[in-house]
Amino acid sequence: MPDTNKYEQPVQRPPQAESPSGPSLDPSALTKLLDEWMQGDALEQQETFEVLRRSLDEDRPTGYKLFA
Numbered sequence: 001m002p003d004t005n006k007y008e009q010p011v012q013r014p015p016q017a018e019s020p021s022g023p024s025l026d027p028s029a030l031t032k033l034l035d036e037w038m039q040g041d042a043l044e045q046q047e048t049f050e051v052l053r054r055s056l057d058e059d060r061p062t063g064y065k066l067f068a
Contacts, residue, residue, distance in 0.1 A: 057065045 053067045057067055060066065
């Protein structure tokens with residue numbers, strides 16, 4: 001029979017590195033940040049939409065506009 005003692009040694013794993021997603025963040029801080037983003041300036045949002053709307057329709061043929 002082959003000698004199996006050499007295969008019964010415990011496997012050594014490297015020390016655990018930092019998570020690939022980065023350090024843990026405080027959920028309450030993330031909630032606060034999301035709330036701030038959701039409370040954006042209405043005028044700024046309207047202006048941004050107008051720029052986006054014009055950009056999307058700029059090179060489209062007349063009958064194929066996304067925003068009529």
